[in-house]
Amino acid sequence: MTNSLFEEKLQSDEFLVTTEIGPPKGTDNSEMVEHIDLLKDKVDAINITDHQSSVMRFPSIGGCLLVKEHGGEPILQITCRDRNRLAIQAELLLAYSRGIGNVLCLTGDSIDVGDHKEAKPVFDLDSVQLLRMIRTMESGTDIGGNELKGAPKFCLGASVHPEADFIEPQLIKFDKKIAAGAQFFQTQSIFDLDSFRRFIQYAAQFDVKILAGIIVLASARMAQFMNNNVPGIMVPQAIIDELSSVEKGKVLQKGIEIAVRLIKTIKEENLCHGIHIMAVGRERIVPDILEAAELVRVSPK
Amino acid sequence: MIVSERKPLAEIRRMIAPYQRLLTLGCGTCATVCGAGGEREVSFLNSALRVAQAKSGNETHTLSEYTVKRQCDLEFLDPLVEKVGDIDAILALSCGIGMQVIAERFPDMPVLPGVNTSFMGAVDEYGVWDERCAACGDCRLEETGGICPITRCTKGILNGPCAGTKDGKCEVSKDMDCGWILIYKRLEGLGQLEKMRRYYPPRNFRTIPRPKRIISQANIDTGEDND
């Protein structure tokens, strides 16, 4: 049995909302805990990122345990960048034993984009192999074929890039992730709804849930920076222009407005099963976004 | 070929400091082709060392030079036998394999690396070499249209591109092609995209036996060397 409450919600017709929290660089968890308390009843699940952008931080599993302790529903992020198959399996055993029910399976950004550029990149597995490995563990053996005393069970997610400039190879990978056991996808940030609609048409043939990735941009410079430095992000010029068009001090508000506009359209057109909000360091504004997008839970779960 | 790169002069000077009489030893094969340790580079390096020594005024190394056909092959090392009697160390400008064969052949002779062995690769244009193979021991070029996913994808992943690829380039650099986009295009051109749709399981990274050893297949087939 999975520990996942999120899995049940995936099977409902509810419009789902997930968000993510970046853990601290250091042992001081107070801000992360504040963010958890702020968001846990307002969203259906909270991802805790795993050394996002290859920047060393407090681990995802540590954050997920805090989410559990505080009564929220965590999504553990696992990348293949830093751990080999032994370490990842061990972490999954720990996660399951401590009641964590959801795992987002990622290959991970290159070491080179982060703050430890000389570290050894592991990539013993890729995202597709990671998904399969977890399904193998669920069947009772580790990936080496050895029997497990107690098998885990997870609700598995993965990532997809609907706005990639060259979509065909990404769709092949998407298919492979589904065949490997992905049940839900949290997409890379989307901006261009035309390409997102095309992706959704393609994805409709599969029995998987798609949560559209919504990133909140705080400035035109941040958008430019992300375009140049953050893998998998492509902010269109029109959005950058829109951010530049407002006076200083109101740019974040504009970023929120853009996010809300996207969310509302997605919801009105019933484009996909939910959204995944990435506030990158500004977790505090997520409730405002939910309110503006009329996604406030009437009675918290 | 095995591509190496000359070490910085300052590092070489620090290394040779304890030794009076040095033989700078070139290799006539890969190190020559990649411009790191052929006859020409041996002579350039010795000139540079002599100039530096003259400037510093307090060093008195005696530098000789020689280039063998291939340092990694014992059969080409015999001419060195008469030379090693007159020297205190060999400054080798071959790949790390060549240096080790020299060290095994001359157990009493210190061997100093004058180059950094960098990768296995091919010439892109004059003076530019690109990595092409990591000797993974399980060549999958048939599945990837002749383009190596281990060396041409930064992450060496096997089941298709990550989400970081943009404009056909890798997420780490606008100057580096994304290996998986190259593979996709090549397979598409060959009408073999189904190869990319297949699932490829995790690689076998088993390192034992280390060092690895290969016994000639021909000998196994005829029963020789097969005890």
Ligand code: SF4
């Ligand atoms: S797959 Fe790549 S690294 Fe492996 S043997 Fe072939 S070319 Fe070399």
Ligand code: SF4
């Ligand atoms: S962008 Fe391409 S080459 Fe770079 S890590 Fe991703 S798949 Fe590999």
